[in-house]
Amino acid sequence: GIQVEQSPPDLILQEGANSTLRCNFSDSVNNLQWFHQNPWGQLINLFYIPSGTKQNGRLSATTVATERYSLLYISSSQTTDSGVYFCAVHHGSSNTGKLIFGQGTTLQVKP
Amino acid sequence: NAGVTQTPKFQVLKTGQSMTLQCAQDMNHEYMSWYRQDPGMGLRLIHYSVGAGITDQGEVPNGYNVSRSTTEDFPLRLLSAAPSQTSVYFCASRAGTSGGGLAKNIQYFGAGTRLSVL
Numbered sequence: 001g002i003q004v005e006q007s008p009p010d011l012i013l014q015e016g017a018n019s020t021l022r023c024n025f026s027d028s029v030n031n032l033q034w035f036h037q038n039p040w041g042q043l044i045n046l047f048y049i050p051s052g053t054k055q056n057g058r059l060s061a062t063t064v065a066t067e068r069y070s071l072l073y074i075s076s077s078q079t080t081d082s083g084v085y086f087c088a089v090h091h092g093s094s095n096t097g098k099l100i101f102g103q104g105t106t107l108q109v110k111p
Numbered sequence: 112n113a114g115v116t117q118t119p120k121f122q123v124l125k126t127g128q129s130m131t132l133q134c135a136q137d138m139n140h141e142y143m144s145w146y147r148q149d150p151g152m153g154l155r156l157i158h159y160s161v162g163a164g165i166t167d168q169g170e171v172p173n174g175y176n177v178s179r180s181t182t183e184d185f186p187l188r189l190l191s192a193a194p195s196q197t198s199v200y201f202c203a204s205r206a207g208t209s210g211g212g213l214a215k216n217i218q219y220f221g222a223g224t225r226l227s228v229l
Contacts, residue, residue: 001170031216043201043220086153088218098144098169099203099218101153 002027002091006102013077013109021072021105023087031090032063033099034072038083046072046085077109113137117202117221124192124228132187132224134202140219141207143185144169145177147198148223154201160185161207192228200224 003026013019025032034046047054047061049070054061058077063070074081084106088099118133136143144159146169156169160179174196176188185204189196202221 033216033218035218035220041199041223045217045219048216088154098156098159099154100156100170101146103151103153 002029002089002100004087004089004100004102006085006087006105008105009103011105011107013107015077015079015109015111017077017109018073018075019077019107021074021085021087021107023070023072023102025068025070025087025089025091027068027091028065029089029091031099032070033088034061034070035086035088036081036083037086037104043086074107077107079109079111082107082109115202115204115219115221117200117224119224120222122224122226124189124226126192126194126228128192130189130192132189132200132202132226134185134187134221135183136185136202136204136219137183138204138206138219139182140204141182142205143179144203145175145185145187146201146203147171147196148201149198157187157200189226194228196226197228198226200226 005024007022032050036044049061049063051065058075060073084104086104087102115136145157146154148154155171158177160166166177201223203218205218
């Protein structure tokens with residue numbers, strides 16, 4: 001099956017710093033989403049981005065489908081950005097919502 | 112809209128007991144799925160459904176059963192709980208083909224059920 005690898009596994013930042021999280025996938029995808037899991041465990045969708053670039057406030061994401069990777073950019077980080085960031089993909093002929101998750105990047109933003 | 116609602120939030124079972132984790136969504140979503148999250152392993156798909164009466168297996172289906180008698184509900188049954196099933200369980204839903212625009216691709220998650228099997 002398709003493999004999803006995220007890097008780095010852990011990241012510690014000072015408040016105000018910028019960061020880039022990476023997601024590599026081993027096959028073509030027709031669905032790629034980035035999620036944030038907050039310290040209370042809630043999973044929130046950040047981006048649906050199978051290709052191209054999107055921005056939402058301090059967050060932006062870029063997926064280069066032909067090269068099989070996606071990047072999540074966090075600018076001017078805040079303590080509320082702390083948590084685990086997951087990349088999830090779907091591969092196959094029917095886009096049924098069967099997402100395969102990477103192992104996540106754990107981000108800690110220090111005040 | 113309440114979104115995706117999971118009950119219970121916490122549960123402790125003894126080995127061999129059975130139980131049902133409940134999941135309901137009020138967004139009229141076609142697609143629903145169950146994941147388990149274990150430390151250091153991300154989320155793994157257990158079972159999924161593309162509509163009422165239609166279910167299929169994911170990556171780790173053994174020891175779990177599902178059914179989808181209505182669009183709104185997608186319960187997950189543990190037949191005979193084992194310590195290896197200690198995990199956090201998440202239910203998710205997505206609009207599917209009936210939704211409009213890009214929103215139909217976005218997956219919404221419940222708050223999770225933390226299960227311990229002793």
